[in-house]
Amino acid sequence: MVVNKMHVTADSEIGKTRNSNEDYIGYFKNKQGALIAILADGVGGNVGGDVAASMTVDFIGESFQNYHISSINETKLWLSNIIKQANENILSYGKTNEKFSKMATTVVIAIFFGNQYLLTHLGDSRCYLYRNNTLQQLTEDHSYVNYLIDKGKIKSSDDVDANMRNVIVKGLGVSEDADVDISNNALLPDDVVMICSDGLTKMVDDTNIENVLQKNISDDSKVNALMDLANENGGKDNISVLIINNRLGSDHL
Numbered sequence: 001m002v003v004n005k006m007h008v009t010a011d012s013e014i015g016k017t018r019n020s021n022e023d024y025i026g027y028f029k030n031k032q033g034a035l036i037a038i039l040a041d042g043v044g045g046n047v048g049g050d051v052a053a054s055m056t057v058d059f060i061g062e063s064f065q066n067y068h069i070s071s072i073n074e075t076k077l078w079l080s081n082i083i084k085q086a087n088e089n090i091l092s093y094g095k096t097n098e099k100f101s102k103m104a105t106t107v108v109i110a111i112f113f114g115n116q117y118l119l120t121h122l123g124d125s126r127c128y129l130y131r132n133n134t135l136q137q138l139t140e141d142h143s144y145v146n147y148l149i150d151k152g153k154i155k156s157s158d159d160v161d162a163n164m165r166n167v168i169v170k171g172l173g174v175s176e177d178a179d180v181d182i183s184n185n186a187l188l189p190d191d192v193v194m195i196c197s198d199g200l201t202k203m204v205d206d207t208n209i210e211n212v213l214q215k216n217i218s219d220d221s222k223v224n225a226l227m228d229l230a231n232e233n234g235g236k237d238n239i240s241v242l243i244i245n246n247r248l249g250s251d252h253l
Contacts, residue, residue: 006035006112009219010242013227015199016235022105023197023240024053028061034113036064037242041106041125041197043171048094048103052173055093056086056105069113076182079111079118087178094173104173108139108195112244115187120180123171126201128209129185130192135210138185141198142170193244196226199237203230219243 014021022042029035040056042049063082069075086107094101106123119127124141172178187193192213200209204226212225223241230239 007219007245007247008035008037008242009223009245010037010240011223011227012197012238012240015238016231018238020050021238022049022053023199023238024050024057024105025195025240025242026057026061027242027244028065030065030067030069032069032113034064034069034111035244036061037110037112037193037195037244039106039108039125039195039197039240039242040172041123041199041238041240043104043106043168043173046102046104048100049105051093051100052090052103052105055089056107056172059086059089060107060109064111072116072118072184075111075113075118076184079109079120079182080180083107083109083120083122083172083180084178087172087176090173091176102173104168104171106142106168106171106197110193110195110244112187112193117185117187117193118182119185120182122174122178122180123168125195125197128194128196128206130194130210130213131188131190133210133214135206135213137206138183143168187246189246191246193246195242195244197238197240199235199239200226200230200241202237203233203235203239219245 008027010025012023012025024040027037038057040053042053106125108121108125108127111118121139124143127138129136226241227239
């Protein structure tokens with residue numbers, strides 16, 4: 001049996017400039033006690049971003065509740081397939097509802113079981129690991145800006161027109177290609193895994209995120225402090241944060 005005792009704290013808010021919240025977050029457990037944490041950020045400016053995000057989280061989360069983990073490799077295959085199904089659901093919905101024909105979303109998914117977790121993502125929402133008072137970014141943004149930086153065509157996001165800074169090159173509903181890379185990561189006592197939307201990371205740099213996580217305050221207070229910082233710095237997008245804390249420990253698979 002998988003017994004997981006992770007402590008999850010999560011919240012989402014609209015920010016200071018958007019008219020609606022297109023972020024959607026959720027966490028679910030299966031009958032073995034394994035945990036899945038999911039964040040989806042509906043693509044800004046596209047009608048139905050909130051629909052794509054909620055469809056993604058609810059579909060994957062509810063599917064996981066009925067999924068039985070038998071091995072790491074089999075779980076990786078399940079995760080890859082369920083993401084492809086979620087992508088097909090969004091594309092199919094858009095084909096039958098013209099209003100939502102361009103809806104899309106980012107997604108970050110982490111599955112915790114035993115002393116490990118699987119991690120995958122599409123888009124520019126992020127996952128971080130906070131270990132031994134140090135913050136490490138685990139995901140790489142699938143954004144147009146990052147693509148240009150990787151190609152050596154620009155040095156920073158400042159070199160790109162502001163209208164292009166939120167463009168993602170991978171996501172659910174973006175294309176029929178929903179192939180993902182899935183990493184298998186060790187989970188140590190007192191590890192903190194943080195999943196967030198770009199409404200946080202574009203307003204608060206990694207140093208200030210790390211400073212908040214280092215504080216001797218509750219996880220609820222840390223989530224609130226991070227969202228407050230994002231709003232203080234402009235709150236230009238929806239802000240969502242999930243903190244998954246291994247301070248309670250977990251048993252081996």
